[in-house]
Amino acid sequence: MTNQIFESEHQINYYECDANQQLTISMLVNIMMQVSGEQSYVLGVGDEELAKEGLAWIVLQYAVDIKQIPKAHQTIKITTQASSYNKLFCYREFKVYDEAGTLCVTAKSTFALLDSEKRKMVRIHDEIVEPFQAPFSKKLIRTPKPEKIKEDEVVENEYRVRYLDIDSNLHVNNSKYLDWAIDTLDYDFLTTHTLTHLNIKFEKEVYYGNQIKSQMSLFQNEAGQLVSAHRIKTGDVINSEASMTWEKKEELNR
Incomplete structure (x- = not known):
């Protein structure tokens, strides 16, 4: 077969x-x-x-x-x-x-x-x-784990989980984690850079009404790539970790 x-x-x-x-x-x-x-x-x-x-x-x-x-x-x-x-x-x-x-x-x-x-x-x-x-x-x-956040360079946003964030499994839909992660990057960065790789791992479910923190740090990794590392938390619990690799648009068009 x-x-x-x-x-x-x-x-x-x-x-x-x-x-x-x-x-x-x-x-x-x-x-x-x-x-x-x-x-x-x-x-x-x-x-x-x-x-x-x-x-x-x-x-x-x-x-x-x-x-x-x-x-x-x-x-x-x-x-x-x-x-x-x-x-x-x-x-x-x-x-x-x-x-x-x-x-x-x-x-x-x-x-x-x-x-x-x-x-x-x-x-x-x-x-x-x-x-x-x-x-x-x-x-x-x-699958390799996402790259870790640099704890001394963290940017953080907070959100409350809404009814429309959850799906038929009664937990937050996977795509919402990505929206929360992307939202920690500013407008200028997102309009001048393109995502080339995503690695996201889901650890613990997030439910309706939870208060979550979306944390991010931006850095160059050992290979010289521009990486944003992300973490979603409820209290002290890590719900998801992700890393995204980015390139400037003019570099992609060469």
Whole structure:
């Protein structure tokens, strides 16, 4: 058997874009998750079927490489496939192409199965993943951790979790973490720099009404790349950590 590859097209709407008319990273993640959800539905193991068993998928980590960010009104093609799974985790890959067929974005993600009532991870059910035709492997795929915040250079914003921040799993939607993270960077930076890599790891759920802190520090890493490191906290609990690699726009156009 070969892995089931699923593809879908999406026309980018202006409201999915930022002031530069570029697709936002949070909307990119939402679109990829929509496509993976469509595949699950087509294969008969969509969210509604899992909910009948008291289960839901949760994302633990994304690693995203961006060669070119799609823009408003473009029609993109998204492909996805479940690449492998083990007793606790499922691994899924995404690719995004522009209208000319040029590869713009590649992403790898790690999923786990959640007991919706106990709010705990459970072992992967073979009958749920079998339709995807992904191979079982005992090997754990360890995506590198996001780079850490520089504690003496932290910028911080605070937010209260609103009703519209949560999704059907009754916790904050993954894309909201990205909005909170991006919001710590100022307008001048965001209009003159382009995101080329994202690594985000989700640790603890955030719920309606929680007061969160979005923290960030900006620095050059050992490879000389410009990096923003991010952390989402509720009280002393770290809910998510991320790092983003940026390039100035004129450097990308050389």
